[in-house]
Amino acid sequence: MSTLRFEAIKQTFNRKPVKVDEPPRRSEIFATNVFNEDVMRQFLTKEAFQNVKDAIETGAKISRGVSDHISTGMKEWAISKGVTHYTHWFQPLTGTTAEKHDAFFETVGPTSAIEKFGGGQLVQQEPDASSFPSGGIRNTFEARGYTAWDPTSPAFIWGTTLCIPTVFVSYTGEALDYKTPLLRALQAVDNAATKVAKYFDKNVTKVHATLGWEQEYFLIDSALANTRPDLQLAGRTLLGHSPAKGQQLDDHYFGSIPTRVLSFMKDLEIECMKLGIPVKTRHNEVAPNQFELAPIFEEANLAVDHNSLLMDVMSKVAERHDFKVLFHEKPFAGINGSGKHNNWSLSTDTGTNLLGPGSTPMKSLQFLTFFINTIKAVHDNEELLRAAIASASNDYRLGANEAPPAIISTFIGSQLTKVLDELEKVTDGKLSPQEKTDLKLNVVGKIPEILLDNTDRNRTSPFAFTGNKFEFRAVGSTANCANPMTVLNTIVAKQLKDFKKEVDELIKGKKMKKDDAIFNVLREYIKKSKKIRFEGDGYGEAWEKEAKKRGLSNNRSTPEALRALVSKKTIDLYKEMGVMNKIEIEARHDIELEEYSMRIQIEGRILGDIARNHVIPTAIRYQNLLIENVEGLKHIYNEGFKEHSREQLDIIEKISAHIAKINSKVNEMIEARKVANKIEDPEKRALSYCNDVKPFFDEIRYHSDKLELMVDDELWPLTKYRELLFTR
Numbered sequence: 243m244s245t246l247r248f249e250a251i252k253q254t255f256n257r258k259p260v261k262v263d264e265p266p267r268r269s270e271i272f273a274t275n276v277f278n279e280d281v282m283r284q285f286l287t288k289e290a291f292q293n294v295k296d297a298i299e300t301g302a303k304i305s306r307g308v309s310d311h312i313s314t315g316m317k318e319w320a321i322s323k324g325v326t327h328y329t330h331w332f333q334p335l336t337g338t339t340a341e342k343h344d345a346f347f348e349t350v351g352p353t354s355a356i357e358k359f360g361g362g363q364l365v366q367q368e369p370d371a372s373s374f375p376s377g378g379i380r381n382t383f384e385a386r387g388y389t390a391w392d393p394t395s396p397a398f399i400w401g402t403t404l405c406i407p408t409v410f411v412s413y414t415g416e417a418l419d420y421k422t423p424l425l426r427a428l429q430a431v432d433n434a435a436t437k438v439a440k441y442f443d444k445n446v447t448k449v450h451a452t453l454g455w456e457q458e459y460f461l462i463d464s465a466l467a468n469t470r471p472d473l474q475l476a477g478r479t480l481l482g483h484s485p486a487k488g489q490q491l492d493d494h495y496f497g498s499i500p501t502r503v504l505s506f507m508k509d510l511e512i513e514c515m516k517l518g519i520p521v522k523t524r525h526n527e528v529a530p531n532q533f534e535l536a537p538i539f540e541e542a543n544l545a546v547d548h549n550s551l552l553m554d555v556m557s558k559v560a561e562r563h564d565f566k567v568l569f570h571e572k573p574f575a576g577i578n579g580s581g582k583h584n585n586w587s588l589s590t591d592t593g594t595n596l597l598g599p600g601s602t603p604m605k606s607l608q609f610l611t612f613f614i615n616t617i618k619a620v621h622d623n624e625e626l627l628r629a630a631i632a633s634a635s636n637d638y639r640l641g642a643n644e645a646p647p648a649i650i651s652t653f654i655g656s657q658l659t660k661v662l663d664e665l666e667k668v669t670d671g672k673l674s675p676q677e678k679t680d681l682k683l684n685v686v687g688k689i690p691e692i693l694l695d696n697t698d699r700n701r702t703s704p705f706a707f708t709g710n711k712f713e714f715r716a717v718g719s720t721a722n723c724a725n726p727m728t729v730l731n732t733i734v735a736k737q738l739k740d741f742k743k744e745v746d747e748l749i750k751g752k753k754m755k756k757d758d759a760i761f762n763v764l765r766e767y768i769k770k771s772k773k774i775r776f777e778g779d780g781y782g783e784a785w786e787k788e789a790k791k792r793g794l795s796n797n798r799s800t801p802e803a804l805r806a807l808v809s810k811k812t813i814d815l816y817k818e819m820g821v822m823n824k825i826e827i828e829a830r831h832d833i834e835l836e837e838y839s840m841r842i843q844i845e846g847r848i849l850g851d852i853a854r855n856h857v858i859p860t861a862i863r864y865q866n867l868l869i870e871n872v873e874g875l876k877h878i879y880n881e882g883f884k885e886h887s888r889e890q891l892d893i894i895e896k897i898s899a900h901i902a903k904i905n906s907k908v909n910e911m912i913e914a915r916k917v918a919n920k921i922e923d924p925e926k927r928a929l930s931y932c933n934d935v936k937p938f939f940d941e942i943r944y945h946s947d948k949l950e951l952m953v954d955d956e957l958w959p960l961t962k963y964r965e966l967l968f969t970r
């Protein structure tokens with residue numbers, strides 16, 4: 243009998259929901275572990291406080307003297323809350339967060355000690371993180387990178403550690419993390435968008451990008467998850483037959499949340515509250531044991547940090563509830579995968595959402611300006627957007643019979659489509675007073691109502707407009723949002739910069755009025771970007787054909803998709819917008835390709851091991867039982883045994899055939915891996931993993947899943963889909 247699996251199942255039967263003490267009001271604990279403005283006022287001198295505020299608002303430098311004050315204040319606050327260590331918290335290109343804890347404690351002589359945390363330790367640290375991927379940057383330049391405080395994201399306490407959000411850069415200034423390019427992109431979009439927003443409101447001095455992510459995940463009982471080497475090591479199942487009941491009935495979606503899960507969610511939300519992560523909604527998702535969590539949107543940099551932090555917090559809180567969180571985009575074949583929708587907009591320091599409905603025709607023209615420019619930016623850079631969400635794990639979701647596809651398109655709804663159709667007809671050149679009045683009354687003026695009544699929704703578009711924001715839905719559930727946010731904000735920044743230039747040229751050169759010029763430029767953009775707009779069902783063969791006709795890219799695999807990252811167009815774009823230089827871009831390309839190859843390599847190894855060590859021996863054991871049975875029948879019936887053992891013999895032969903296939907395919911896969919490993923060029927190696935190694939996964943799986951259906955359930959060692967997905 244397969245002891246481990248049944249032991250684990252037994253354990254899950256005895257689980258009780260963990261009791262969680264809820265505070266009477268969530269607002270009372272909100273951000274109590276965050277070094278925010280209120281706390282700063284209390285723990286910092288006036289001068290230090292002002293310096294931090296300036297740093298946040300205008301990017302002003304923090305002087306050495308002041309940083310000593312800030313670090314002392316931070317330390318006092320942290321110690322008052324039981325903190326013993328501090329860490330520079332950063333987001334290396336491995337996709338997780340990194341930290342190295344140091345104690346405040348320092349000796350000041352042989353027998354005495356103090357708690358110390360100086361400005362130098364706050365502002366700059368050498369983490370000796372020499373094993374994080376850097377794509378050769380650090381080797382080429384300096385031996386080490388350093389981390390430096392990002393004052394736009396407040397320090398926080400997690401456990402007994404003070405965490406200081408930092409950037410991670412080489413000594414020559416090249417970004418080694420996700421945050422640095424993001425901050426540069428946010429700066430670029432602020433510059434460009436502020437200038438355009440000033441057409442409509444002179445008082446605007448700053449525009450920030452906003453991000454509201456929605457995190458999807460699976461929760462699996464930890465005892466069950468621990469029985470599966472594939473879940474433990476690859477975060478997804480590499481084998482397993484679909485259960486008789488999957489998600490066909492749609493009974494999980496928005497159904498009542500199971501009690502054990504609910505207490506996990508409460509616990510998690512309380513932790514999030516303390517950390518200042520404004521989580522708001524929770525519900526079941528489409529697949530069994532799949533859930534979603536979403537916060538109130540925030541300034542993009544902070545939202546990115548909060549998402550990274552959340553994923554870490556989730557895993558730790560889940561342990562307390564005997565759950566394992568699966569963030570993987572496709573942990574179960576044949577079952578809905580997980581994404582991380584990135585809701586994005588731009589917001590001014592005067593409190594206007596630039597993609598929200600306006601109260602006057604002028605404000606509505608402002609909306610149209612940002613709306614159409616975003617569509618144009620997506621149109622011009624669809625391949626780069628696709629590259630921003632490419633990963634080995636997201637490949638199992640994008641375009642794999644599940645929305646969204648690997649093709650980037652935008653959905654805006656029929657009403658806004660009508661508006662754009664109208665605007666396309668605007669006169670070339672100066673508009674007559676009559677036309678302008680008509681436009682303002684009947685087209686632009688109607689926009690607020692259209693947006694408020696935005697009932698027409700589409701769930702399959704990778705980039706949909708949803709009333710007051712765009713929703714980038716193709717982002718994977720494991721992704722660090724910084725990557726897609728860097729790309730999106732950079733391309734919109736570039737687009738707005740070009741727009742401003744074109745409008746100004748019409749105003750100056752052609753002596754046009756401002757709104758005439760804006761209408762003229764927008765009209766051209768609508769025409770030029772038409773092919774990116776798609777209102778239909780965003781996946782399936784029909785759309786793939788249509789997209790091909792339109793000339794849209796359909797890069798199904800990560801190595802293909804990543805090419806856009808190093809194209810001349812991208813390099814020029816990043817250079818112009820000050821987001822990344824060529825060295826940084828190429829380093830990232832190498833790192834992502836390397837990561838891809840490594841993931842497929844690891845999956846291949848795990849699959850080979852499970853197939854050989856679990857599946858084949860189990861199948862043989864069952865086959866032996868059948869053989870014993872046949873021998874017994876022969877003993878009783880002599881020649882007549884054939885009639886009684888026909889089916890057994892048939893199964894015996896089928897088992898042999900599946901075993902033979904599995905064994906030979908594993909051998910072939912190993913050979914293919916050897917070939918791939920010898921390839922020096924990172925792109926060619928990744929392509930080889932993609933095209934020559936990965937196809938074996940499905941073949942091996944097919945035969946193993948067939949065996950799962952044949953072999954005695956008592957013998958099968960791998961916890962089955964129905965147990966993983968329906969045990970609560």
Ligand code: ADP
Nearest residue numbers: 452453454455536537538539585586587595711
């Ligand atoms: P739904 O799309 O389910 O109707 P909402 O409209 O409330 O839900 O938004 C979903 C997500 O979009 C939430 O995470 C929310 O914080 C985020 N969101 C709403 N407005 C904005 C905005 N202006 N900028 C960025 N994200 C936003």
Ligand code: MG
Nearest residue numbers: 456583713715
């Ligand atoms: Mg959504």
